[in-house]
Amino acid sequence: xxxxxxxxxxxxxxxxxxxxxxxxxxxxxxxxxxxxxxxxxxxxxxxxxxxxxxxxxxxxxxxxxxxxxxxxxxxxxxxxxxxxxxxxxxxxxxxxxxxxxxxxxxxxxxxxxxxxxxxxxxxxxxxxxxxxxxxxxxxxxxxxxxxxxxxxxxxxxxxxxxxxxxxxxxxxxxxxxxxxxxxxxxxxxxxxxxxxxxxxxxxxxxxxxxxxxxxxxxxxxxxxxxxxxxxxxxxxxxxxxxxxxxxxxxxxxxxxxxxxxxxxxxxxxxxxxxxxxxx
Numbered sequence: 208x209x210x211x212x213x214x215x216x217x218x219x220x221x222x223x224x225x226x227x228x229x230x231x232x233x234x235x236x237x238x239x240x241x242x243x244x245x246x247x248x249x250x251x252x253x254x255x256x257x258x259x260x261x262x263x264x265x266x267x268x269x270x271x272x273x274x275x276x277x278x279x280x281x282x283x284x285x286x287x288x289x290x291x292x293x294x295x296x297x298x299x300x301x302x303x304x305x306x307x308x309x310x311x312x313x314x315x316x317x318x319x320x321x322x323x324x325x326x327x328x329x330x331x332x333x334x335x336x337x338x339x340x341x342x343x344x345x346x347x348x349x350x351x352x353x354x355x356x357x358x359x360x361x362x363x364x365x366x367x368x369x370x371x372x373x374x375x376x377x378x379x380x381x382x383x384x385x386x387x388x389x390x391x392x393x394x395x396x397x398x399x400x401x402x403x404x405x406x407x408x409x410x411x412x413x414x415x416x417x418x419x420x421x422x423x424x425x426x427x428x429x430x431x432x433x434x435x436x437x438x439x440x441x442x443x444x445x446x447x448x449x450x451x452x453x454x455x456x457x458x459x460x461x462x463x464x465x466x467x468x469x470x471x472x473x474x475x476x477x478x479x480x481x482x483x484x485x486x
Contacts, residue, residue: 250319285473288325329469360392367391431466
């Protein structure tokens, strides 16, 4: 299993790195759109769509919606995403109570659109927006930064959870996660943000704001992870698909990012660090 995971990662890494860091904005939008469309194909399975044509149809419908988002102001979508993740927090907190209200195939499919579409909008807003502290190359570093928030939070959560993880976070959704893991992940994120702020020679005020933005983003990434776990538990499946040998599916790899990206993009936009850009 470990060998399979390593081989898959070695194949995927250059593709993802090339798609994110070496494509122009329009190519980036198409590349990330393909990833989101594949994620939609997997989400259809989590929603309870078992027929292959139904899953393909949902993926194509999602792709069409992404195309329609080109004319919608990004901040409108990002605010809607923030509200959506607050709702998700409440759904996760109450699970399994309340699942009767969202347990239908149609409702779960719509939930997928609320997860996937804002993630794509937020990612491309980060890519094309005017970043206060530099040029388009720094926009790519901004995307790397939000990825690092999620990765650092995961690493901090892993070690803190192993050392102190007795109190479970959401045992009915994801029994392995603990409150110690959450706090450990957030401490790691705060240290990371502080370090980046110093390296960027930012002012004390901007460093404080960066830490706060990073903490909120790291916290909401946990909700994204739990959201997918809740849907898979309700559906009775372990992975979103078997598309990535040894890793499960695309959604299993980007679940935290789907929450973190739009929220982070909204926060730094409201701070005035990022303005609307062009394709």
